[in-house]
Structures are given as C-alpha cells and as structure tokens.
Amino acid sequence: MSADLARLSLNQITIKSWSVQEAAEGCAQAGIPWIGLWRDKVAETGLKESASIIRETGLKVSSLCRGGMFPAATRADRAARIDDNRRAVGEAAVLGTDVLVLVCGAAPDRDIDAARRMVEEGIEWVLPYAEQAGIKLGIEPLHPVFAADRSVISTFAQANDIVERLNSPQVGVVMDVYHVWWDPVLYTEIERARGHILGFHVNDWLRGGGDPLSSRGMMGDGVIQLRKMREAVEAAGYAGPIEVEIFNEEVWAMPGEDVLELIGERYLEHVL
Amino acid sequence: MSADLARLSLNQITIKSWSVQEAAEGCAQAGIPWIGLWRDKVAETGLKESASIIRETGLKVSSLCRGGMFPAATRADRAARIDDNRRAVGEAAVLGTDVLVLVCGAAPDRDIDAARRMVEEGIEWVLPYAEQAGIKLGIEPLHPVFAADRSVISTFAQANDIVERLNSPQVGVVMDVYHVWWDPVLYTEIERARGHILGFHVNDWLRGGGDPLSSRGMMGDGVIQLRKMREAVEAAGYAGPIEVEIFNEEVWAMPGEDVLELIGERYLEHVL
Numbered sequence: 001m002s003a004d005l006a007r008l009s010l011n012q013i014t015i016k017s018w019s020v021q022e023a024a025e026g027c028a029q030a031g032i033p034w035i036g037l038w039r040d041k042v043a044e045t046g047l048k049e050s051a052s053i054i055r056e057t058g059l060k061v062s063s064l065c066r067g068g069m070f071p072a073a074t075r076a077d078r079a080a081r082i083d084d085n086r087r088a089v090g091e092a093a094v095l096g097t098d099v100l101v102l103v104c105g106a107a108p109d110r111d112i113d114a115a116r117r118m119v120e121e122g123i124e125w126v127l128p129y130a131e132q133a134g135i136k137l138g139i140e141p142l143h144p145v146f147a148a149d150r151s152v153i154s155t156f157a158q159a160n161d162i163v164e165r166l167n168s169p170q171v172g173v174v175m176d177v178y179h180v181w182w183d184p185v186l187y188t189e190i191e192r193a194r195g196h197i198l199g200f201h202v203n204d205w206l207r208g209g210g211d212p213l214s215s216r217g218m219m220g221d222g223v224i225q226l227r228k229m230r231e232a233v234e235a236a237g238y239a240g241p242i243e244v245e246i247f248n249e250e251v252w253a254m255p256g257e258d259v260l261e262l263i264g265e266r267y268l269e270h271v272l
Numbered sequence: 273m274s275a276d277l278a279r280l281s282l283n284q285i286t287i288k289s290w291s292v293q294e295a296a297e298g299c300a301q302a303g304i305p306w307i308g309l310w311r312d313k314v315a316e317t318g319l320k321e322s323a324s325i326i327r328e329t330g331l332k333v334s335s336l337c338r339g340g341m342f343p344a345a346t347r348a349d350r351a352a353r354i355d356d357n358r359r360a361v362g363e364a365a366v367l368g369t370d371v372l373v374l375v376c377g378a379a380p381d382r383d384i385d386a387a388r389r390m391v392e393e394g395i396e397w398v399l400p401y402a403e404q405a406g407i408k409l410g411i412e413p414l415h416p417v418f419a420a421d422r423s424v425i426s427t428f429a430q431a432n433d434i435v436e437r438l439n440s441p442q443v444g445v446v447m448d449v450y451h452v453w454w455d456p457v458l459y460t461e462i463e464r465a466r467g468h469i470l471g472f473h474v475n476d477w478l479r480g481g482g483d484p485l486s487s488r489g490m491m492g493d494g495v496i497q498l499r500k501m502r503e504a505v506e507a508a509g510y511a512g513p514i515e516v517e518i519f520n521e522e523v524w525a526m527p528g529e530d531v532l533e534l535i536g537e538r539y540l541e542h543v544l
Contacts, residue, residue, distance in 0.1 A: 106479075108499050110496070144454040147477075149479055149480065150453075151482065158456050182389070182419035182424075205419075206420075207378075209484070210483065224382070225380050225382050
C-alpha cells in the first residue's frame with residue numbers, strides 16, 4: 001500500500017455490482033486500506049460472513065451506510081424505523097466500524113418542520129443503543145435536491161445544531177462534498193463541527209444537470225473545490241478516512257478494477 | 273375578472289409555446305390580470321410591438337425575466353454581461369414593469385466565492401441605470417441544484433445580505449417557492465426581507481426526482497406549503513402579484529387554455 005493512500009476508503013456503492021467479497025478483495029489488491037459498507041450488500045453476503053471477509057482481507061471499515069429515515073406517518077411506523085436503526089447499530093459493531101451514517105429521511109406529508117422534529121427525536125431514541133455499543137451516529141446533511149425524498153436535514157448548520165443540542169460524543173456529522181459544496185456558510189460550519197466530524201466523503205458535482213441521484217461525478221470532473229474542503233476538515237481536526245462515494249451510471253458500467261485505479265489517481269491529484 | 277384572481281400572474285414560461293400576443297390574449301380572456309414576460313419571447317415579437325400588445329389587452333406586467341448572469345472568465349465578458357443587463361433594464365421600462373428578475377449566474381471555474389463577488393459587483397454596476405429608469409432589480413435565489421449552472425446565489429439569506437449591503441430601494445428579492453422551500457431558516461429570512469420583497473412565484477416540488485430543470489410541478493401536486501409561504505410573505509408586507517412559473521414538460525404539452533384554467537383552480541385551492 002502506498003502511504004499516500006493511507007486514508008482512502010471505497011464506499012461500496014461506487015462499485016455497485018460488487019459483493020462484499022469482491023469489493024474487499026479489490027480494495028486489498030489495489031492498496032486501498034478502508035471500505036465503507038452498505039447494509040443491503042452486507043445482508044446479501046450475511047453479516048457474520050461479511051465481518052469475516054473484512055477481517056481476512058485486513059481492511060478497516062470506515063462506516064456503515066445507513067441508518068436514519070426517521071419521519072413516518074404513524075407512531076407504529078416511526079417505532080419500526082427506530083428498531084431498524086437499533087439493528088443497524090448492532091451490525092456496525094459486528095462489522096468493526098464505529099460510524100453509522102444517518103440519512104435522516106423525508107417528511108411523510110407536507111409538514112417539513114414536523115419531520116425535522118421527528119428526525120431529532122429519532123436520533124435521541126437510538127442514542128442509548130449507540131452509546132452502549134460504542135457506535136457513533138453520523139448525521140449526513142443531504143443536498144436540498146433530496147429534501148422531498150430522502151432527508152429534511154439539508155444543511156451542515158442543521159446537522160451541527162442537532163449535534164449541539166443532543167450533546168453526546170456519540171453523535172456527529174458526516175460531510176459529503178456533493179451535498180454541501182454550494183453552501184455559502186460551509187467553512188464556518190466546518191469549523192463549528194470541530195471535534196464531531198465523523199466522516200468525509202468525496203466525489204464531484206458535474207455541470208449540465210441530469211438526475212441528481214445517479215449523475216454524481218468522479219473527483220476532478222466537476223466544480224467542487226475538493227482540496228480546499230479536505231484542508232478545511234483537517235484544520236477542524238478531522239484526520240480519519242476519506243470515502244469515495246459516487247452514484248453514477250457510467251462509473252457503475254466500468255469494470256471494478258478500472259474504477260479503483262481511477263479513484264486512486266484522482267484522489268492523489270484532486271483531494272490530497 | 274374574478275376578484276379572487278386580482279393578484280394572479282402568468283409567468284410566460286409556463287405556457288412555453290405561446291407568443292406574447294397569444295399569452296396576453298389568453299390571460300385577458302381567462303381573467304388573469306398580470307403577466308410575467310421573458311426577454312426571448314419579447315424579442316421574437318419585437319419590444320415595441322410587445323408593449324403595444326400589453327397595453328391593448330389591458331394587462332399589467334408583473335416582471336421581466338431575466339437579467340443577471342454576472343460571473344464570467346474575462347473582464348470583456350463581464351462587461352458584455354453588464355451591457356446586456358442595462359438593455360434588460362431599458363426593456364423592462366418600455367414594457368411597463370418595474371421589476372427585472374435577476375438569475376445571477378454560475379462560476380466560470382471552480383471558484384464559487386469569486387463568482388459570488390462578481391455577482392454583487394455586477395448588481396452594483398447595473399444599479400445606477402436601474403435607478404435612473406425606475407426599475408427594481410429582484411435577486412432571485414435559485415435552488416442549490418442550479419449552483420453549478422445558473423446561480424451561485426442559492427439561499428434567501430445570501431440575497432438578503434446583498435440587498436442590505438447595497439442598501440438601495442431599487443434592489444430587492446424575488447422569492448420562488450421552488451427554490452427556497454427546503455430552507456430551514458426560510459421564515460426568518462422572509463421576515464428579514466420586509467420592505468424589499470419584489471416578487472412571489474408559485475409552483476410545486478414533486479417527489480420522485482427527475483431533471484430539476486423541467487419537472488417543476490403544478491400547485492398542489494407536490495410537497496410545498498404554498499399557503500403558509502404566501503401568508504408569510506404577506507405578513508412581511510408583500511401585497512404584489514403572485515406569478516405562476518412552471519417549467520414542466522407535461523404542462524408544456526397541454527393546450528394553453530387548459531393550463532390557464534388549471535392554474536386558476538389550483539391558485540384558488542392551494543395558494544389563496
């Protein structure tokens with residue numbers, strides 16, 4: 001492994017076709033020491049089997065995607081979501097990561113403020129389980145384009161507000177450049193997150209539109225000031241893994257080995 | 273005209289196939305007293321001819337779309353944008369509206385902060401012409417999904433900041449619900465905009481993704497709290513026209529008369 005890649009992590013969604021086994025072996029061969037796992041992929045392979053694969057390849061798990069999705073229309077549905085988050089906490093512990101990424105969820109109706117309250121309550125309910133399991137809950141603000149479908153937590157400031165109110169070392173923020181690059185107060189909020197930044201995800205924002213869910217770019221192909229943001233999170237005390245997380249039809253169509261090679265190159269050129 | 277429709281305005285893009293003449297006659301027949309014009313449509317018809325059509329149909333012009341697009345890579349290009357904005361100010365005056373909507377522009381490179389400074393300087397340069405012509409410059413914050421392609425002014429707060437710094441009665445904010453509905457500090461910023469709200473645009477945000485440029489919804493079909501927002505801008509002192517501005521392939525495929533009828537119904541049901 002090149003020392004320069006010491007912080008690099010493959011978020012598994014970037015090579016969507018690969019199983020846990022394929023992704024872990026690919027990373028090990030490419031000298032990428034970290035991996036970010038997804039629960040659906042882990043479930044396909046089996047939880048214990050996945051943990052065993054990770055141990056055998058010697059990888060470290062940067063995070064598990066994802067908990068969250070707290071708002072729901074009924075009390076029963078909200079309780080079911082909490083149960084699912086508790087299971088996710090347990091899975092994270094078995095897989096040997098200390099970070100569960102939270103995609104907080106959209107409103108079940110038009111009341112976005114009520115949904116935001118449900119998110120904060122949901123995190124509060126899951127927190128005792130996270131504390132007991134030694135898992136940190138990483139609130140990932142999602143780009144406002146996803147506010148109706150995936151998360152009513154749309155800004156870094158909202159995530160910081162929740163972290164400050166809950167005031168637990170087990171709750172922090174995961175910053176994905178795709179979701180926050182446009183934010184006029186981004187650097188103020190990064191500094192405010194000092195001590196509770198739990199993850200840093202890179203990719204790029206491509207010009208020209210398209211479906212925001214599947215046209216995320218490879219680092220260097222878009223407009224995001226990646227190096228500047230990496231330096232800012234470091235200046236705010238974050239020294240952990242840097243996950244490459246790309247939802248992109250063209251990247252998904254490439255052979256996995258080629259994606260890993262490209263990721264390594266672009267990471268060295270545009271992020272480090 | 274129904275008294276209930278007294279503030280309703282058709283933004284011309286909503287019925288994209290119609291010329292100025294067709295749109296003006298359609299509004300007059302449907303009892304819609306206001307129209308928001310687009311410069312490309314006005315240019316097709318001719319500026320004086322368009323002004324004459326508007327006078328004959330007895331409509332009022334709520335705004336002209338659009339000036340802006342200030343950031344550019346070279347000094348010459350920036351100067352050309354300023355010239356274009358001066359022309360837009362002149363056209364607004366001839367058409368008899370007092371509001372020119374500004375879509376402020378994207379960065380020519382990756383430096384979003386520099387582009388934001390270019391926007392503010394650009395408005396400052398156009399301002400003397402606007403003051404002389406009695407035209408107000410309405411900064412329209414655009415949804416962050418358009419930050420790479422159309423505007424680096426992504427939040428209501430940024431627009432308010434610029435208005436406060438420039439401190440002229442000729443500069444204000446145009447609020448389009450599509451662009452700001454997700455904003456966790458929206459209502460604070462609406463109240464802060466008291467006295468300088470120059471326009472209010474309605475439509476809806478549809479769940480389920482798609483290209484954000486052409487899948488804007490008809491009022492009532494999405495998740496935006498339209499009535500709550502209308503009441504908030506009124507509480508902040510805005511009593512002007514309410515423009516319906518919808519970029520949507522399905523709406524564009526409908527006969528214009530049907531669109532006007534639907535707009536009237538949905539406006540009464542979801543906005544008033």
